[in-house]
Structure formats: structure tokens, C-alpha cells
Amino acid sequence: MAPLIDSTGFDQQKLLSAINAEITACRATIPVDQAEKDRRTRELQALTTHLLWAQRVDNNQVELELIVRALERLRDRGIFRSNRNWRESAGA
Numbered sequence: 504m505a506p507l508i509d510s511t512g513f514d515q516q517k518l519l520s521a522i523n524a525e526i527t528a529c530r531a532t533i534p535v536d537q538a539e540k541d542r543r544t545r546e547l548q549a550l551t552t553h554l555l556w557a558q559r560v561d562n563n564q565v566e567l568e569l570i571v572r573a574l575e576r577l578r579d580r581g582i583f584r585s586n587r588n589w590r591e592s593a594g595a
Contacts, residue, residue: 513567513593515557521592522554522574525585532584546584549577567593 529547534540553570560566574589 512564513571515560515562515567518557518567518570518589518593519554521587521589522550522557525583525587526550526554528585546582549582 526547529543529550532539532543534543553574557567557570560570571589571593574583577583578586578589
């Protein structure tokens, strides 16, 4: 199992900025059918939830690590359209 805290640490503001960029990109997509609309809704809900969580944890590195891991799992499950490297995006 990987260590709970990445040795490089995370920057809360960079993580918030990355999540906001993904929300903006997601909102810019125009769904062509109901399946695409449902996918966009799930993506926006997941991103918004993680954005709110990241805003509340301040600079708690354990919490930021958990958020990044959760975002990576969602990406790996295909919830997000982009293939963003969340660890890089939130790196200090």
C-alpha cells in the first residue's frame, strides 16, 4: 500500500484551480443525447463534491491526499472525460 502522504505534498490552491478548470470544461460541453447529459451530470456532481471537500480541508495534507486519490479513482473508472494527472495538478 502506498504511503498515506505523498512526500512531495500538495498545494490546496493548485488543486482547487485544477478542479475548477475541469468543471468549466465539463460545463462547456454540449450533450447530444440523454446518455451524454447523464454523464455530464455525474461528472459535474463528482467534481463539485470534491471541490467543496478541498475547500474545507485547508492545507491538511492527509485530507488533500485522500481527495487526490478519490479523483484518480474516478478518472480511472471513466467518470471524467479528461485524463488529468491529479497528483501533478495538485503538486506543491
